[in-house]
Amino acid sequence: MAKSATLAITDGQLRAAINGLLKDLLDKEVVGAILVPLAHPAGNNVVPTLVTSSDYLERADVLAPVMPVNAARIIQTMTRLTPANVKTAVVMRPCELRALVELVKLRQAQLDNLYLIGIDCPGAYSVADYAGFAAEKTSDEFARAAWHGQEDPKLRAGCQVCEYPVPLMTDLTIGLVGQDLSQGLVLTASSARGEELLEGLGLTTEAPDAVAKREAAVSRLLEKMKGIREKFFEETKAEIGGVEKLSEVFAPCIRCYNCRTLCPVCYCRECFFDSPTFELEAERYLGVAGKRGAVRMPADTLLFHLTRMTHMGTMCVGCGACEEACPSDIPLLKIFQLTGANVQKLFDYTPGRSLDDELPPTTFREDELEWIGEK
Amino acid sequence: MAEGENGFEPKIIGFLCNWCTGAAADLAGTTRAQYPPNLHPVRVMCSGTVDPVYLIKALLSGADSVMVGGCHPGDCHYVSGNYKARRRIAMLKNIFESLGLDADRIWTRWISASEGPEFAEAVREITEETRQKGPNPLSADWAL
Numbered sequence: 001m002a003k004s005a006t007l008a009i010t011d012g013q014l015r016a017a018i019n020g021l022l023k024d025l026l027d028k029e030v031v032g033a034i035l036v037p038l039a040h041p042a043g044n045n046v047v048p049t050l051v052t053s054s055d056y057l058e059r060a061d062v063l064a065p066v067m068p069v070n071a072a073r074i075i076q077t078m079t080r081l082t083p084a085n086v087k088t089a090v091v092m093r094p095c096e097l098r099a100l101v102e103l104v105k106l107r108q109a110q111l112d113n114l115y116l117i118g119i120d121c122p123g124a125y126s127v128a129d130y131a132g133f134a135a136e137k138t139s140d141e142f143a144r145a146a147w148h149g150q151e152d153p154k155l156r157a158g159c160q161v162c163e164y165p166v167p168l169m170t171d172l173t174i175g176l177v178g179q180d181l182s183q184g185l186v187l188t189a190s191s192a193r194g195e196e197l198l199e200g201l202g203l204t205t206e207a208p209d210a211v212a213k214r215e216a217a218v219s220r221l222l223e224k225m226k227g228i229r230e231k232f233f234e235e236t237k238a239e240i241g242g243v244e245k246l247s248e249v250f251a252p253c254i255r256c257y258n259c260r261t262l263c264p265v266c267y268c269r270e271c272f273f274d275s276p277t278f279e280l281e282a283e284r285y286l287g288v289a290g291k292r293g294a295v296r297m298p299a300d301t302l303l304f305h306l307t308r309m310t311h312m313g314t315m316c317v318g319c320g321a322c323e324e325a326c327p328s329d330i331p332l333l334k335i336f337q338l339t340g341a342n343v344q345k346l347f348d349y350t351p352g353r354s355l356d357d358e359l360p361p362t363t364f365r366e367d368e369l370e371w372i373g374e375k
Numbered sequence: 376m377a378e379g380e381n382g383f384e385p386k387i388i389g390f391l392c393n394w395c396t397g398a399a400a401d402l403a404g405t406t407r408a409q410y411p412p413n414l415h416p417v418r419v420m421c422s423g424t425v426d427p428v429y430l431i432k433a434l435l436s437g438a439d440s441v442m443v444g445g446c447h448p449g450d451c452h453y454v455s456g457n458y459k460a461r462r463r464i465a466m467l468k469n470i471f472e473s474l475g476l477d478a479d480r481i482w483t484r485w486i487s488a489s490e491g492p493e494f495a496e497a498v499r500e501i502t503e504e505t506r507q508k509g510p511n512p513l514s515a516d517w518a519l
Contacts, residue, residue, distance in 0.1 A: 241475025243512045247519055272428060291437070294517040302519040303428070303435055309470050310427040310463070339473045346469050347462075361466070364458035366448065369465045373448075373483040375500070 003195060004188045004211045005203035012182045014140045018174060019060045021187075021201070025089055026054040030200030031115055032086035035074065036060050044131035048074055050088075062091050062119055062174070064139040065155075066130035070264035070321050072099035076109045083112035089197070090114055091174075093121045094167045095158070095319035098352020099264035101169050102315045105359050108267045115193050118167025120176040120218075122146030123159035126324055144181050157333045158320020161232045163225060163341075166218050168353050172197050178217025179210065186210035229341075236338045240331075246302065249335070252328035253301050259322035259332050260308065265315040265351075273304055305332075309339045314360045315351045316340035385439040385505035387414045387498075390425045394452035395487050396444025402491030410495035411502040414442065421445070423456025427467040430481060437514045440505040442482040442497075450487065457485065479504075480511060 009017040025031050038049040038059040046064040048071045051057060071092050078084065092100070097118050103109040122143045125133055133142070146152070153160075167173050171194035175186040186207055189195040198204070240249050257273070260266050278300055280288075289295045316336050323333035344350065347360040391397040397418050403410065419425055422445030430441045443464060445457040464483050471478035484497045513519065 237473070237475070243476065243516060243519075246474055246476070247516055251518070272426075278432065288436070292515075292517050296518050300432070300435070302513075303431055306431045306470070307428040310431075310467055313466065313470060335474075339470045342473045343466050343469050346465060361459070361462060364455060364462055366458065369461050372461045372465055372468075373445075373485045 002189070002198050002204050002206050004186060004207045005198055005201075005205060006184045006186055006207040006210050007203075008184045009182065012140070014143060014181055014185070015061060015063065015138070017185070018062055019057050021174075022060055022089075022091070023054045023057045024201050025197065026052070026057070028200055028202070030087075030197060031089045033084075033088040035071065035088060035090040037062055037064060037091070039064065043134055045127060046130070060091075061139050063122060063143040063176075064130070065122065065124045065133060065142050066127055067093060067096075067124045067156075067319075067321075068127050069262065070099050070319050071096045072103055072109070072264040073262075075100055075114070076103050076264075076267070079110040079112075079114070080108055083110040084114055087113050087115065089117055091117045091119065092170075093124075094118060094164050095121075095162070095317045095352075096264070097167050097170055098164070098317040099319060101352040101355060102265045102317070102359075103267060104355060106265070106267050115197055116169075116171045117174060117197075118170035118172070119174045120167075121159075121162070121165045122176070123152065123155045123162065123165070125154055126156055129154055143176065147176055147179075147181065156320050157323050157331065158318055158337075161225070161229050161318070161333075161337065163222075163229060163318060164352075165221060165225065168350070169355070170194070175210075175214045177221055178213040178215075184210070186214050188214075229337075232334075233338055233341065236334045240335060240338070249330060250301055250305060252330060253305070254328055255298050255301060255304070256327060258325035258327065259330075262321040262325040263308075263312060264319060264321060265317070266308065266312055272307070273300075278303070305335075309336065312336070313340045313343040314347060314349055316344075317351050383506065383510060385413050385502055385508075385510075386437060387440045387442060387501055387505060388433040388438040389414045389416045389442040389444060389498075390419050390422070390429065391416050391442075391444040392422045392446060392452070392457075393418055393420050395446035395450070396422075396484065396494065398488035399444075399486045399490045399494040402488065403494045406491050408491055408495035410498040413502045413505075414498045421451065421453050421456035422460035423451070423453065423458075425460060425463070427463055430464075430467060434480060434511060434513050435519060439508070439511040439514070440480045440482055440501055442484060442501055444484050444486055444494075444497075447485040447487055476513065477508070477511070480508070 033052045037046045039061045046061050171191045173188045179185050320333040433441045451457045468478040
């Protein structure tokens with residue numbers, strides 16, 4: 001079976017070419033359903049939608065620069081208890097795929113019958129900014145400009161410093177990087193399921209040149225993002241380091257827990273912070289206030305955020321959903337990426353890379369971290 | 376509690392495992408080993424049960440240092456709890472460092488049930504070093 005293929009783009013219509021591919025998946029009965037972003041009739045949002053009739057796929061817009069939710073959450077809702085009973089293709093951005101891999105490892109989602117289709121991601125705007133964009137430009141124009149290396153300061157914070165704008169673990173990749181998007185794009189299968197999709201679509205001619213072009217361009221892209229991230233970490237450390245600055249950063253927190261709700265890997269059914277563990281009686285709060293002279297209420301704001309960093313740090317995929325969800329514009333993505341990247345480095349762990357990498361807090365090695373507990 | 380020269384007496388919250396460090400604390404007591412009264416022990420069944428949230432909570436609520444005490448690596452009563460604790464503590468210290476907070480206020484000691492003198496020595500060491508550091512700025516801030 002073929003591992004790669006080119007997809008021709010007719011009259012420069014990139015979106016139409018991708019939608020044609022998705023339509024074929026349903027019409028040729030390769031899969032029974034597709035979870036894919038569809039343009040909302042209101043015109044101001046593009047929303048993940050579960051589609052079984054190919055008539056709706058004209059509305060599909062996988063490159064539209066908006067990600068209202070991390071779709072890994074949707075797969076979690078659908079498959080936590082029972083896997084999909086129909087072959088279902090899911091078209092996801094790299095950060096969504098990575099979050100899904102983490103959720104599978106956490107036994108919060110099941111991949112049976114799912115065909116993961118990852119896209120090379122040109123980034124996204126906040127939902128609010130997208131409405132303005134959609135009134136003026138098309139996703140084709142956006143995607144072309146992005147891959148021509150045009151910097152876009154309006155992209156979401158997470159997208160600006162994205163470590164992996166290309167899929168890490170997926171069955172099939174819709175490859176745009178390094179391709180002439182007026183002519184065609186490249187599809188690459190990285191698993192038996194991916195090959196099954198290509199076979200079902202009748203795409204049997206390998207495209208080694210396009211694959212090689214993409215691979216070279218991908219390594220250049222990752223190198224570029226690495227440089228951007230190094231600078232970003234330095235700036236962030238200066239911006240938020242120390243008790244005083246940290247206090248300032250979290251001063252506007254209203255404790256709505258939106259960051260927790262929208263985080264794709266913050267998975268507990270019942271959160272510690274919804275438990276009465278630190279909910280004290282009047283007497284105790286008054287005691288704390290009495291000792292210190294004053295105590296901010298609701299209490300434990302920094303505790304909440306620091307705890308989330310320890311719980312989610314190793315799994316943070318940097319999708320930026322937390323920052324998007326924050327009504328007080330706290331730079332959560334910055335803080336979580338800085339702390340997350342360092343913790344991930346500590347355990348040489350890349351969230352979302354592979355189902356075989358064990359979650360760091362669930363395992364250990366005898367010969368590691370020997371400096372902990374030393375005099 | 377006798378106050379130090381600068382008027383500062385550190386408060387240290389210790390999470391001591393039932394089988395090793397907790398038993399060592401008992402031994403230190405029954406053998407009348409002398410050590411400062413600054414450590415407030417909390418008995419836990421295993422160092423592996425200590426979620427970082429409790430260490431952070433202590434540091435935000437008046438502790439000047441926190442300590443986790445467990446069995447020596449390889450000797451955990453529950454086989455591997457202390458190895459998991461080690462990862463969690465390393466993670467927490469790493470996050471504190473990233474944020475410019477004082478990771479050296481988070482202590483770990485592996486002390487077996489027979490090591491009463493070692494326990495007394497550890498409390499002396501942690502108390503003295505914390506005294507040198509001065510009060511924990513995290514617990515002084517009402518607005519966090």
